[in-house]
Amino acid sequence: MKAIAEPAAATFASLRSSMAELRAGLPLSREMAIALLRLDDGLLPELLRTAIVLKDRFKPHCITYSRKVFIPLTTLCRDYCGYCTFRRDPGQSGAHTMSPEEVLAVARAGEKLGCTEALFSLGDKPELLFPEMRQRLRELGYSSTLQYLEAICELVLRETGLLPHANPGLMSAQWLKRLAAYSPSLGLMLESTSETLLHPGAAHDNAPDKVPAKRLQVLEHAGKLGIPFTTGLLIGIGETAEDRVDTLLAIRELHSRYGHIQEVIVQNFRVKPGIPMHNWPEPSHRDMLRTVAVARLLLGNINIQAPPNLTAPGYESLLDAGINDWGGVSPLTPDFINPEAPWPHLQDLARRTRAKGYDLRQRLPVYPEFIPAAVAGGSALLRSKLAALADDDGYAGRAA
Numbered sequence: 001m002k003a004i005a006e007p008a009a010a011t012f013a014s015l016r017s018s019m020a021e022l023r024a025g026l027p028l029s030r031e032m033a034i035a036l037l038r039l040d041d042g043l044l045p046e047l048l049r050t051a052i053v054l055k056d057r058f059k060p061h062c063i064t065y066s067r068k069v070f071i072p073l074t075t076l077c078r079d080y081c082g083y084c085t086f087r088r089d090p091g092q093s094g095a096h097t098m099s100p101e102e103v104l105a106v107a108r109a110g111e112k113l114g115c116t117e118a119l120f121s122l123g124d125k126p127e128l129l130f131p132e133m134r135q136r137l138r139e140l141g142y143s144s145t146l147q148y149l150e151a152i153c154e155l156v157l158r159e160t161g162l163l164p165h166a167n168p169g170l171m172s173a174q175w176l177k178r179l180a181a182y183s184p185s186l187g188l189m190l191e192s193t194s195e196t197l198l199h200p201g202a203a204h205d206n207a208p209d210k211v212p213a214k215r216l217q218v219l220e221h222a223g224k225l226g227i228p229f230t231t232g233l234l235i236g237i238g239e240t241a242e243d244r245v246d247t248l249l250a251i252r253e254l255h256s257r258y259g260h261i262q263e264v265i266v267q268n269f270r271v272k273p274g275i276p277m278h279n280w281p282e283p284s285h286r287d288m289l290r291t292v293a294v295a296r297l298l299l300g301n302i303n304i305q306a307p308p309n310l311t312a313p314g315y316e317s318l319l320d321a322g323i324n325d326w327g328g329v330s331p332l333t334p335d336f337i338n339p340e341a342p343w344p345h346l347q348d349l350a351r352r353t354r355a356k357g358y359d360l361r362q363r364l365p366v367y368p369e370f371i372p373a374a375v376a377g378g379s380a381l382l383r384s385k386l387a388a389l390a391d392d393d394g395y396a397g398r399a400a
Contacts (some may be wrong), residue, residue: 004176007259010065010358011045011126012046012394015039015046015047016025016046017044018032019046019049019050020046021058022050022297023050023053023054028294028297028298030164030245030246030249033245033248033294033297033298033394034241034242034245034298036239036290036293036294037241037244037245037290037291037294037399038226038370039285039290039324040135042372044286044289044290047290047294048289048293048320048321050293051292051293051296051297051320051321051322052320052321052322053241054296054300054322055296055304055322055323055324058300058301058324059303059324060385061358061359062358062359062360062361063319063323063324063325063326063353063358063359063360063361064163064303064324064325064360064361064362064363064367064395065325065326065327065328065329065349065360065361065362065363066117066165066199066324066327066328066329066363066364066365067113067114067115067117067328067329067330067331067346067362067396068110068115068116068117068118068119068165068328068329068330068333068363068365069106069107069110069115069117069118069119069162069330069332069333070119070121070328070330070333070334070335070336071098071103071106071107071111071118071119071120071121071333072086072096072121072122072336073095073097073098073103073120073121073122073145073148073149073152074096074097074098074122074123074126074133074145075087075088075094075095075122075123075130075336076088076089076090076095076097076130076133077122077123077124077126077285078124078128078129078130078208078209079123079124079125079169079206079207079208079209079210080205080206080207080399081203081204081207081210082202082203082204082205082275082276082277082280083203083234083237083269083272083275083276083277083280084275084337085120085272085274085275085337085339086123086337087123087322089130089273090130091132091135092133095132097140099139099140100140100152100155101125101153103118103152103155103156104155104156104159104160104190104335106118106332107156107159107160108159108160108330109181109332110162110165110330110331110333111160111162111334112162113331114331114362115162115330115331115332115365116161116162116163116365116396117162117163117164117165117328117357117364117365118153118156118160118162118163118164118165119165119167119328119365120149120152120164120165120166120167120168121146121167121336121337122149122168122169123145123169124168124169124170124209125144125145125165125170125209126145127144127145133145133292137166139231141395142318145168145177146168146171146175146178148167148372149168149179150178150179150182152164153166153179153182153183154181154182157182157352157381157382157385158381159313161388162386163183163184163364163365163366163382163385163386163388163389164365165184165185165186165230165328165365165366165383166179166183166186166187167186167187167188167189167230167400169188169209170188170214170215170218171186171188171218171221171223172221173221173225174185176218176221176222176225176227177225177227177377180225180227180374180378181371181377181378181379181382182378182379182381182382183365184228184364184365184366184370184374184378184382184386185227185228185229185230185262185273185365185366185367185370185374185380186216186222186227186228186229186230186285187229187230187231187233188218188219188229189215189220189231189232189233189234189265189267189356190212190215190231190232190233190247190250190251191204191210191232191233191234191237191247192212192233192234192237192243192244192247192308193212193216193243193246193247193250194212194239194240194246194247195212195237196238196243197210197238197239198210198211200347201212201243202238203237203238205283210366213223216250216254218252218389219231219254219261220254220258222258222260222388223254223255223257223258223259223260225285225377226258226260226373226376226377227374227377228260228262228366228367228370228373228374229260230261230262230263230265231261231263231264231265231266232251232263232264232265232267233248233252233264233265233266233267233291233295234267234268234269235266235268235269235288235291236268236269236280236281236282236283236287237269237277237280238280244291244294245298248264248294248295248298248299249298251264251299252299252302255299256301257353260370260373261302262303262307262366262367262369262370263302263303263304263325263327263367264295264299264302264303264304265303265304265305265306265307265327266288266291266292266304266305266323267282267307267310268282268288268306268311269282269283269308269312270282270310270338270340270341272338272340278287278350281379285311285317288306288311288318288321289317289320290321291320292304292306292318292321292323293321293322295322296321296322296323297322297354303324303325303367304321304322304323304324304325305323305324305325305327306318306321306326306327306340307335307338308326308327308329308343308345308349309324309329309335309338309341309342309344310338310346311340312341315344315352316352316353316355316356319356319358320356321351322388323352325363326349326353326360329343329344329346330347331342331343331345331351361395362395362396363394363395363396364386364389364390364394364395364396366386367394368390368393368394368395369394371386371390371394374386
């Protein structure tokens with residue numbers, strides 16, 4: 001079947017014809033996807049209508065979310081990304097590596113609030129750069145950050161009713177397999193396939209773990225192992241429309257080979273004081289809607305989420321662009337990556353979701369359709385916890 005390849009629609013009539021062809025199943029070409037990202041604001045509603053049709057064809061009626069606690073296992077990181085306020089150097093204010101006792105205290109508090117996910121975010125292999133981290137790991141009884149993470153995931157899984165979801169940065173195939181024994185899903189944001197972001201002064205300058213080829217290799221290793229995997233793109237950090245489309249296409253190509261991408265996040269850059277990119281312009285709201293809609297058109301039947309706290313106020317408009325999931329939302333812990341952006345209250349999330357015609361349903365950190373893959377690669381402990389937490393449809397067995 002020939003893909004739509006004409007440039008951006010110059011009139012409503014021509015755009016409407018193109019969107020009708022997409023709704024009928026004609027694939028979206030790279031050229032047309034790029035053109036849609038540059039679409040005039042006046043023509044945006046027609047693009048959004050098409051994205052909604054495809055989303056509702058994929059997963060009608062409900063929008064999902066994961067009730068989580070956000071656990072910043074260590075804020076030390078060897079990457080210096082231009083947009084990051086999470087990372088710290090040793091001795092810097094906020095630099096901290098959590099103890100097992102601190103982790104369990106947060107996890108147990110979250111469990112009392114109905115959380116089923118422990119989201120672990122941490123710096124990428126800080127022990128390779130900082131002797132202070134090597135010393136801290138020795139004190140804890142471990143030789144690497146990944147080894148400590150593995151033990152903590154097992155601890156949380158064994159001692160609480162939460163399921164780990166780990167985002168530790170680059171991982172070898174061996175480490176992916178080891179972590180998947182205790183985490184039903186793993187994650188690594190691709191962010192962008194653009195090599196220009198590595199140039200001096202760009203967003204990924206002095207960030208050795210943000211080389212696109214290295215991150216794509218992790219996604220491929222996860223695919224070969226059949227591990228349910230979350231990835232996504234970060235928009236507004238200096239990439240072009242072409243870069244955004246190429247990032248989505250790279251994710252789609254890997255999923256077409258392995259079927260393991262459980263979720264794609266479309267995340268928008270937010271300005272924060274004290275970061276190198278503090279004067280950088282944020283992507284506009286309409287730019288975000290265009291990108292989410294194009295992601296839906298390109299990715300089809302893949303779960304797509306966008307963080308509601310980064311599009312506030314009015315975050316419910318993201319539902320108009322074709323997302324089917326809100327991602328992790330915490331009733332307890334802040335978003336340590338974006339501390340300036342509080343999570344919406346869960347009651348407000350449910351109310352705004354219902355106002356758009358959908359029910360809000362709580363899922364586990366692994367999507368229902370990926371539970372069999374998580375079971376296949378998981379330990380006996382993980383299998384038993386999944387069986388206990390999932391309802392008959394594979395969602396969280398607690399009311400949202």
